[in-house]
Amino acid sequence: MAIERFHIHVSDEILDDLKYRLHHxxxxxxxxxxxxxxxxxxxxLKSLVSYWKDHYDWRAQESKLNLLSQFFCNIDGIDVHFVHERGKGPNPLPIILTHGWPDSYxxxxxxxxxLTDPTSxxxxxxxxxDVIVPSLPGFGFSGRPKHSGVNNFRVSEMWAKLMTKELGYKKFAAAGGDIGSGVTRYLAANHPELLFGIHLTDVGIIRNLIASSDQVKLSEExxxxKKNASEWIAQEGGYMSLxxxxxxxxxxGLSDSPAGLAGWIIEKYRAWSDCNGNLQHKFSxxxxxxxxxxxxVTNTSGSSxxxxxxxxxxxxxxxxxxxxTGIALFPADILLPPKEWVTRNLNVTRWTxxxxGGHFTALEEPELLAEDIRAFYKPFRAKINTK
Incomplete structure (x- = not known):
């Protein structure tokens, strides 16, 4: 299936149903x-739901979201929604950005x-x-996988097809955090010939380090x-286990109750962002x-x-x-990784x-992240011949 334009329009039926649920x-x-x-x-949560019920205007937000150039195409039997914004420069570098949970594109x-228009x-x-931001399969406006096996590796293979076969780029950049970090690393591991470099804001939870019994070989960091991660998983990792x-x-429960969904998600924005316990410090x-x-509106709480x-x-x-690999660490993020482990497992050429800022890097501190991405990829600019 060819690439097609995508325009968000949630039905009145879905919005009316939501309104009823918020009132009951x-x-x-x-x-x-x-x-x-x-x-x-x-x-x-009662205060947030009250605002949601009485003041929030989805149609206004929908109009803003539709200012982005959005598309979809079918890859490996799954419809993939993505943003594709062209760069406003003499020779833009294509970059695919991958999100995680509980966020979205x-x-x-x-x-x-x-990134597209640095001059402004x-x-x-x-x-x-050129910025490409797909929605992960099972998230947002992308299709929901009908079969098992759609993991970080599988998504990385889909992204390789999206960038090369569908969009026609010969070589590109990739960046991500959370699940997006995992997808980006699998993309780099299996298709190094397609990438100028990768930029990460985390390396996930390092489980082999947590499970290591040979403490003699581990550095102090x-x-x-290992200690901090074990404690974090015990105290904060219930969502992950479930x-x-x-x-x-x-x-x-999450598909049936908007308040339940909000409660499940909002706690993570408070705990993982650099908001000092006050969400309004970072998010409206x-x-x-x-x-x-x-x-x-996409009923993707379960599929995500x-x-x-x-x-x-x-x-x-x-x-x-x-x-x-460029690593940009934000101080309030979850479980900042030890540099020794990262440099043993990735070819780190920039460490910042x-x-x-916290876990939701581009939402919280877009200027800082954009500056670091631009700086990391600057040396690769002379090699651009993407199409």
Whole structure:
């Protein structure tokens, strides 16, 4: 199937159904003075839902989202939704950006113009990019896989086809965080000839380091990571255990209750961002609800959770990555990796510790991330011959 234009238009039926559900929520109780210790705090969620119900305007947000050049095409039997914005420079470098959970392609909404049109933001037109931002299979406006096996590796193969066969690029750049980091690393491992380099904001949870019993060979930083990661998984990893083992059971509640979906997602934005416990320091209510709405209007809370199951049950091993790699770490992100481990497993040519920001990098600090991406790829500009 050829590439086709995509325009978001959620039916009135879906929006009317949502309105009814928001007006008929059965709220749970909460232990007094519990705050966020037991999970998403009740009074905060009630306030957010009240705004959602009485003030939030999806049609206005939908119009803004439709300002992006969006498309879809079928790859390996799955419809893939993607943004494709052309660079406004003499020789743009193509870059594919891959998101994670619980975000969507909107993770990169703020950074797209900074990369495509650097001149308008005080930059050099020589640093422009063609930006491609797909929605992962089972997320947002992409199709939902009907069969098992759609994991990070499989998606990386789909992205290689999207960039070369569908869009016609001979060579390109790739970047990502969260699930997007895994997809990008598999793309680099299996198709190094297609890539100028990869740019990552994390390397995932390093499970072989956590499981290592040979502590003598680990550095002090690696031992500290092993301890911190084990504690984090025990205290914060319940969502991951459930989505990796019983995503279908979880899907019934998240697909049926907008308040339940909001509670499941919003806790992660608070815990993983650099907001010091106050979501309004980083995100407006309209932004937060729009992030949730992408899951609700597409009914992809269950299919997106399945990616955790697939990555836990069917991923092949990942070896040393020879493609030049840029690492940009944001201080409030989850489990910052030990540099020794990263440099043993990836060909790191740029390592940056940024002054602020958390897990939702491009949402929180788009200027910082764009600047680091531009700097990392600058040496590759002379080699551009992408089509």
């Amino acid at each position: 929520i059965r709220w749970p109780d909460q232990v007094e003075n519990a705050g966020w210790e037991h999970g998403t705090e009740l009074s905060y 909107l993770r990169y909404q703020k950074i797209i113009p900074l 933001y005080g930059g050099n037109p020589e640093d422009s990019f 690696e031992l500290r990571y 989505q990796s083992t019983r995503p279908q059971t979880l899907a019934y 209510e309209d932004e937060l609800i729009t992030y949730i709405m992408i899951y609700w 959770a399945r990616m955790y199951y697939e990555n836990s049950h069917s991923l092949p091993p990942l070896g040393y990555i020879e493609v030049p 510790s940024l002054p602020r």
